[in-house]
Amino acid sequence: MNSVRILFFARLRETLPQAELEWPWASPGSVGDLKAQLRAQGDAWAALDGNILCAVNQTMVKLDAIVQPGDEVAFFPPVTGG
Incomplete structure (x- = not known):
């Protein structure tokens, strides 16, 4: 079976049950589709709601x-600083 490798950074890494995972992914779909599948896994995955950035193959995407x-x-929260 085909899959995608998913990485979580910053507060997502601390909040979610795991820092990375292999996710079954047999055909093309959108980042939004993938995010929705992850979100459907339960309460901890609500951390993916809101203003979360994403990169595919290390390129920022929508x-x-x-x-x-x-x-x-890769999913990660926006970087803030001062």
Whole structure:
């Protein structure tokens, strides 16, 4: 079965049950589709709601970006600083 590798950074890494995972992904779909599947896993995954950034294969993307089997997807909160 095909999959994507998903990485979580910053507060997501601390909040979610795991810092990275392999997720079944047999056909192309959007980052938004992937995020919705993850969110459906339960309460802890609500951390993916709101202003969360995403990169596919280390390139920043929006929710409508296509994810292919074998891609690496990273989710992280916006960086703030002063």
